[in-house]
Amino acid sequence: MTDTLTPVLTDNWDAERAWTLASYEERGGYAALDKAFAMAPDDVIAAVKESGLRGRGGAGFPTGMKWGFIPQDNPKPKYLVVNADESEPGTCKDIPLMMASPHTLVEGVIVSSYAIRANTAFIYVRGEVLHVIRRLQRAVQEAYLAGHLGKNIHGSGYDLDLIVHAGAGAYICGEETALLEGLEGRRGQPRLRPPFPAVAGLYASPTVINNVESIASVPSIIVNGPAWFAGMGTEKSNGFGIFSLSGHVANPGQYEAPLGITLRELIDLAGGMREGHELKFWTPGGSSTPLLTPEHLDVPLDFEAVGAAGSMLGTRALQLFDETTCVVRAVLRWTEFYKHESCGKCTPCREGTWWLTQTLARLEKGQGSEADLDLLLDQCDNILGRSFCALGDGATSPISSSIQYFRDEYLAHLTHGGCPFDPAASTTFPSLSDTAAGATA
CATH class of the missing domain: 3.40.50.11540 (NADH-ubiquinone oxidoreductase 51kDa subunit)
Structure with missing residues (x-):
């Protein structure tokens, strides 16, 4: 290998x-x-x-x-x-x-x-x-x-x-x-x-x-x-690149390999996922690229194949998350970063990242309703392609892709009145009845 x-x-x-x-x-x-x-x-x-x-x-x-x-x-x-x-x-x-x-x-x-x-x-x-x-x-x-x-x-x-x-x-x-x-x-x-x-x-x-x-x-x-x-890489993505593996992998680090290698091969090189756990989701090119799931483990990591899978190769920053990670919480943390780092020059990014953070924070606490997921996607649609640079576009990528693959997990936050991965959720977050009453009001 x-x-x-x-x-x-x-x-x-x-x-x-x-x-x-x-x-x-x-x-x-x-x-x-x-x-x-x-x-x-x-x-x-x-x-x-x-x-x-x-x-x-x-x-x-x-x-x-x-x-x-x-x-x-x-x-x-x-x-x-x-x-x-x-x-x-x-x-x-x-x-x-x-x-x-x-x-x-x-x-x-x-x-x-x-x-x-x-x-x-x-x-x-x-x-x-x-x-x-x-x-x-x-x-x-x-x-x-x-x-x-x-x-x-x-x-x-x-x-x-x-x-x-x-x-x-x-x-x-x-x-x-x-x-x-x-x-x-x-x-x-x-x-x-x-x-x-x-x-x-x-x-x-x-x-x-x-x-x-x-x-x-x-x-x-x-x-x-x-x-x-x-002579290395694939037909349209030539050469080698440094793949950065981080997160829930046994041996995180930099792995230099030809473009077109798969995440499955890289995980094997890195000693596998941490013991007793399985891959849940990952980013192929940093937090500004759409999330992928275990079904994409064998996608060649080149510009064309990753694009065809619905994401971007980006900087080959492979962040790996196992089943203990709350995807809503992870996406919220990334979105908070983009809100903080927005330069404020254009309205879609300056205002849009703020509203994305507000909506995600409520969902992460189990507040709001299923309609907020459609609201999130609408907010993303009003930012994507309308910002002055790619920062706004990047902020929307993990949100829209996470709803695509993990919509049930977002809904579970509403059902549990908070993060289902947090054992203290029932006491930390509002109860389901309170959430429903708030949504009705």
Whole structure:
């Protein structure tokens, strides 16, 4: 079973002091630079296109195609911005990668910046992860001292400056245009598009914004060739990815495997569910993706198959919950997060997430009536596709999918006058008669 793992980005995580330049170079680190510099920038872009690398930040947009959108006839400077604002509940792959092997990302930044002809790059990191920021800053310093960054890198004539920028701690800055606002020193709120960042991004200049894992995957593609990368994964979802397993599994952690592996295989690799318990529901790509159930255990974890199953692969943040978990309570906690993190710019998200939380909180306490489920779905419908960015859409996903698969559990809260999973529900929450009387009134 372990043959299904493909350690590439995680291959050196077990090395002694893997985060240092010496350790990274000992395993062939920065070999991609000279190979890339021997190629024309357009050829590097073509290689990434040929590899089939798709964005690893959630949307799955082809990386090489995004790079190709940069108008090279634009006289303004070009910028590369790495989105390292990983902050969605359950998502935990970029932070471990930057902590264990920051030079993997730095090397990817250099090659990617060369490809799009950028001479300045930024890594925008979530401000709360100070330990990661410090490790990245030291890695960048080491790269400068070794001649991997700065002027005339490796005698190629190419110059690049790399800045590590700490965000102020806002989930909304994971949205690429809100990230640019934050990077420019303004309040993190999404921009109206068009114009798109490729045309007018950072400082109104052509900008490429990619996820950490996307950029970190580039050096291995240059060193091993696009055919090597395309040979893994599925027909339309090429390559490997880091799958983060958390929750009620025996051995949670990061598992790097080809796209198309199933959750059943990953659970086996992780030692199974915790002893004596069974899987009840799970998220394939973090809390903003629709829930799935045990009937989806054998769905290939690639962009197409997960989409066909009614969810999204997203960031491959696999949160696993067993039968002891109340789905209503879990969804309420997620919705409270999205309400708190809404930037407030648009009405559907600002007001909608507040009302979603109010309705869910009443249901979780066993208050209200079955009609509130239809009210929830109506609220979701009025947010979905009507928000300024994807935060509002993501807030609706666990709600609508949980009602689809666990409607009976919502109704059980009304029947029991509270959460049926809480032994103290009968004394903590209103009785069924009180609830019915309140609903009648």
